[in-house]
Amino acid sequence: MIGLACVLPLLLGAVLLGGGTELSGRVAARAGLAGALATLGLVGVAWGSGAVVDFPWLPTLDLRVHLALDGISGPLAVLAAAVTAAACLTTWSQQPRGGSSATFVGCLMLTLAGAVATFAARDALLFVVAFELVLVPVWVLITRFGDDRDPQARREAGARFVLYTGFGSTLMLLGVLLLVSRAGTADLGALAATGGQGLGSTTQLLVAVLLTLGLAVKVPVWPLHSWLPLAHTTAPTAGSMLLAAVLLKMGTYGLVRLPLATVPDGFARVAPVLAICGVVGIVWGGLVCLVERELKRLVAWSSIAHMGFVALALASGSDTGVAAALYANIAHGVISALLFLLVGALKQQWGDDDLSRPRAAMREGAPATGLLLVLGFAAGLGLPGLAGFWGEVVAVVAALDPAAGRPATVFVVCAVVAAIGAALGAAYSLRVLRAVWWGEGDAGADGAQEIARTDLLPAALLGLAVVVLGLVPGLLLAVTEPALAGVVTR
Numbered sequence: 001m002i003g004l005a006c007v008l009p010l011l012l013g014a015v016l017l018g019g020g021t022e023l024s025g026r027v028a029a030r031a032g033l034a035g036a037l038a039t040l041g042l043v044g045v046a047w048g049s050g051a052v053v054d055f056p057w058l059p060t061l062d063l064r065v066h067l068a069l070d071g072i073s074g075p076l077a078v079l080a081a082a083v084t085a086a087a088c089l090t091t092w093s094q095q096p097r098g099g100s101s102a103t104f105v106g107c108l109m110l111t112l113a114g115a116v117a118t119f120a121a122r123d124a125l126l127f128v129v130a131f132e133l134v135l136v137p138v139w140v141l142i143t144r145f146g147d148d149r150d151p152q153a154r155r156e157a158g159a160r161f162v163l164y165t166g167f168g169s170t171l172m173l174l175g176v177l178l179l180v181s182r183a184g185t186a187d188l189g190a191l192a193a194t195g196g197q198g199l200g201s202t203t204q205l206l207v208a209v210l211l212t213l214g215l216a217v218k219v220p221v222w223p224l225h226s227w228l229p230l231a232h233t234t235a236p237t238a239g240s241m242l243l244a245a246v247l248l249k250m251g252t253y254g255l256v257r258l259p260l261a262t263v264p265d266g267f268a269r270v271a272p273v274l275a276i277c278g279v280v281g282i283v284w285g286g287l288v289c290l291v292e293r294e295l296k297r298l299v300a301w302s303s304i305a306h307m308g309f310v311a312l313a314l315a316s317g318s319d320t321g322v323a324a325a326l327y328a329n330i331a332h333g334v335i336s337a338l339l340f341l342l343v344g345a346l347k348q349q350w351g352d353d354d355l356s357r358p359r360a361a362m363r364e365g366a367p368a369t370g371l372l373l374v375l376g377f378a379a380g381l382g383l384p385g386l387a388g389f390w391g392e393v394v395a396v397v398a399a400l401d402p403a404a405g406r407p408a409t410v411f412v413v414c415a416v417v418a419a420i421g422a423a424l425g426a427a428y429s430l431r432v433l434r435a436v437w438w439g440e441g442d443a444g445a446d447g448a449q450e451i452a453r454t455d456l457l458p459a460a461l462l463g464l465a466v467v468v469l470g471l472v473p474g475l476l477l478a479v480t481e482p483a484l485a486g487v488v489t490r
Helices: 002-019 025-049 073-090 101-120 124-145 151-183 188-194 201-218 227-234 237-262 264-291 295-316 319-350 367-380 387-400 408-438 453-471 474-486
Strands: 052-058 063-068
Touching (some): 002 025, 002 052, 002 063, 063 124, 073 101, 073 319, 073 453, 073 474, 101 237, 124 237, 227 237, 237 295, 237 319, 264 295, 295 408, 319 367, 319 387, 319 453, 367 387, 367 408
């Protein structure tokens, strides 16, 4: 089942790219939706049954195609398939520009295939290959189907995406090759079981630096973040949803599976730097959001701030911190997908997303859309009872009591700064809600209408997930915590 979950969207994407150019937009969207939902079902069955794929890939190098899902990777694979299904639905009302709908949906399917394979990979080199598969279709979504009103910005976004992610990929590959060559195996389970034993202190540190730096570009962590706001601003709505809910999650997942699990001593020495960069990103992103005028760009900068909490939690190294990071990862994926879906639909209505332009109150013209937007930003500011609260609060708590071998004073300071950054999140979220929910224009100002049903349905389901994750966090923690024993506990 797990192999089929990787192959099905790959084949569907290849068919749409190769022979589906004559398909109408709705037919392509239906095909993509069916493929994403089928992949979601296959992922659920494979995860529940404990299905494993394991056969030789390059026998001379002892490399294998080894795929499996556990409590860490399973929720992320489910998230990827669910968000891809929602993204396919948005193409019904937001027709892609720059190419055929079949090409657009085909890129979504290839992204899904690579994401599921990345989360399921149990071989370090297979992880790298699957990760790189995702980057190509995402680049196409940005450069070919991005905002056609500013071709120069689109080209710049594509170039910066390639430059940064290529740099990160190179470092990640070097780190994996060094690890595999010195450990004598590419099996992630075996590498995690040994926990770096047999590797010298210098080797562990070098591997940890290469892997952490390479994956920090993908997350992204400050100061390696500058590619993300531009990519989000120019990408189509579906592309932004996958960037935030899939690609960024692959980076944080890689930090758990690779440096944290395989070279824990080396990662412990790198962790203080990662924590500091994470909290700087929290404050930096929050300050930018306070003055940002473009709504979509604001949501992108808020993602940088939220991923800072994930970086801080992972850097703490404790089982509490890693559990908080994994929870915050899923929560941010759902929240960001919801916000980008709504903001993209509103931008299409308004013709722009300039917050400085007076708008009529959404509570009067589009109450359903407005309530979902309120829910998304309320979750983003960490309101208790919603998905964004638990991951960020527990991340701060974990930083106050980091794992052994980490400088406690540094992490306590980082925890305090992160708490201040959370207050900034509340400030910019309330600023947005004042502008769009309550309105700042007179009766004749531009307002919003309810978004299309094909947008409203996935938005409502994502909103429901935000509430459920916030009210019953144990649903997710119950499946992730048992899997942490093989990552954190030695």
